[in-house]
Amino acid sequence: MRIHTKFAISLFVPIALMAQGGGLEPSDMLKPLKDSWPTYNGDYTGRRYSLLTQIDQTTVKNLTLGWFTKVAAGNGGNVIVGGEGTGNFPAGTASIKASALEVDGTIYVSTPDNAWAIDARDGRELWHYFWKTRGSTHIANRGLGMWHSYLFLETPDNYLVSLDSKTGKERWHKEIADIAQQYFSTPAPVVIGNHVIAGTGNDIDAPGFLSSFDPETGALQWKHYTVPMNPGDPGLDTWPSLDRAQHGGAQTWIPGAYDPEANLYIFGTGNPTPAYTPGRGEGDNLFTCSLIAVNVDTGKMAWYFQTSPHDMHDWDSAQTPVLVDGMFGGKPRKMALTASRNGFFFVVDRVTGEHLITSKYGKDTNWSTGLNKFGGPARDPGKDPSIGGSIVSPTAGGTINWEPPAFSPEAGLFFTSENDAYSIFYLTDLDPRGSMGLGGKEEVSVGNGGSFLTAIDYQTGKIAWRHPYPQGLGGGGGMLATAGKVLFAGDGGGNIVAHDVFTGAPLWHSKIGRVTNAPQTYLLDGHQYLLVATGDTLWSFLLY
């Protein structure tokens, strides 16, 4: 167990560079997830399910801390600096919400404006890249994408930055979205073939979109808007006007999944704007709060399914889609599963978009009157923010938020955290034109009906088990499942916990502090590792 500081690093960098950083073939990411962790979700399925079996229900109790290391964000020390800004914004303490990549013995991890390469064997920093920002909202960064020896990072001020993975030196940076329009970018780019797929975000009524860039040159390949932008665009009849649609939101906050056979990139979209007030007519406001499939080569939409029609509580549906091939209704089927922020779980056929299941997984979820004609949850307008106050579960934070779920094929179960809290939503802006962004309401939290690690049977949508978190707010930064029939998640109380996938029973834990990301696993020198972050610290466990 060692902790390294920046002072110790510089001596070792040249040696490390000679030995590591072999790069990643794009086709490697099509293989089942096992020895490495080469993309945000590990592989394209979004299952966060590794085939590694050294760590299993029996051996997990032997996990040992190999090393831990702290990263220091900002422009100090031995740092490679890029960026278009002045650089005089304080960097603050790093909080790692990203999924780390692990390729060829090197870990690549990021926070807003920062990327690091770290030796996976002992936690030494190999390089640190810092981006001088122009400003923007610094909420989080979800991680890096990789193509051969190139890395891709999105910055809060909306650049796609390409780095040389061996040296951390910048190759180029390209603008994803306009900071003047108040976009800010948090996603991990997803590399598919010769495409770098980049989402972005915005709170002030700007249209959501997804972009694809050339990994070699950074040239824009296509841009797909998630709301109608032109007369005649599909979905326009669900808005009161084109102007409203163009200011309708549907941001692309979270990396999606990819089906190589259908060549479809499947992702969720954010809430409509204004989020809480009138101003969007009475229609469904497509394609906000939807699961969307686009062709990876063209960006053209193949299908969609709306998971929160005419959302009124900022419950974006950007949550990670999970692609599962399995039996459904007695027949093999290719499906996409997602648990939305609004407390509902969905299964759709991912080739056609056909709706298969809608079920309520938020125990206290109370805003829906049933299903609409498409099979999505129908909103109860009585639960919209109101002058006297509407008591609603979940809160605007959602039953789940951004945290990625996991899936175990052995158990046939989808895992998510579940927070069943209540808020009173007051409408404070009575202007008939509606408010803007997240304005026009006041939300007051009034208590919690429970917090759980929850397993959902994808074939029925029913809860298989709930493991209660006695201190609340479990789930840490997301989930990891393995073929060792173990599920890893932070418990909200400062523990990383291994659970039995069949029952949820805890098998092992370590009190390392509040877990802030979804864990990774990989094989190195014949040993299976578990990597997880708490704020600015990475913890590497392994079986010796």
Added chain:
Amino acid sequence: MQASGRIVGVALAGITILLIHMSGQTPPVAAPANQARAATGRGRAAAAADAARALATFPAQQRPPGDPALVARGKTIYGINCQSCHGADLRGGDLGGPNLLRSQVVLSDQNGELILPIIQGARQSNGMPAISMSADDVKATATFIHEIVGSSKGQGAPPDSGAPPPNILVGDAAVGQKFFTEKCTGCHSATGDLQGIATRIPDAKTLQNRWVAGGANGRGATNPDRRIVTVTVTQPSGEKVEGRLIRIDDFLVTLANADGTLTTIRRDGDQPKVEVKDPIQPHRDLLGVYTDKNLHDVTAYLVTLK
């Protein structure tokens, strides 16, 4: 294109579980102050409010304050030429002018250079008439617009309208009293612990939030003795420890003893037996029971307890 299909499994049974606190996981967490804005010495109250918010350092907020004389002239010009269509607050008007606070042109404009051609008639086909205005007056108008945009609140919210907050009292006090008598008098009394509650908490919205939560932010309010969460730990041997709950997870429970010292006890599945008593739990159990009308009626009754 949305495929409708058959509907399988809906809804599920509830499981009651004790639980302590909640929080929104939604992004806008604590963040450093708005540095750019502070650095310009911009003194308006909105800047302080923004500083406490997220890092809202977009160009619209980073802009240095406009020359007050120019802003004042721009305001007058706007009132004469623009307001009827775009609204006094720039959020769009009855005559169909779009909301300027979120306009792509306004957000990208620096000193009127993008606004000028539109005022001169570049968008007549979209219904924006050409307006006769000198370049200096366009600049003044743009300065005024940017000043208002710069006072927007975080996360896309518009500037404060200055309108008083709506009165949340929409319930029926008599119906609320009936509900109170049926559901609340097991623990509470209008002449006991809640006597004068509306005097102590004069704001109706605050009162509603507190009574629903069982205290300020769910942590107990009026009676300090009531907010203490206690825990009883019973070992297989029958040995029992009791105290104030400090923290609990699946593996440890920590409690404060009567003398203030702490005891931490290992948990292993069902052993030892751990019972948590939270005085707020009855309030939590009711959260899923209330209708919004219940809320409004009870609040309308409680505001009479002066």
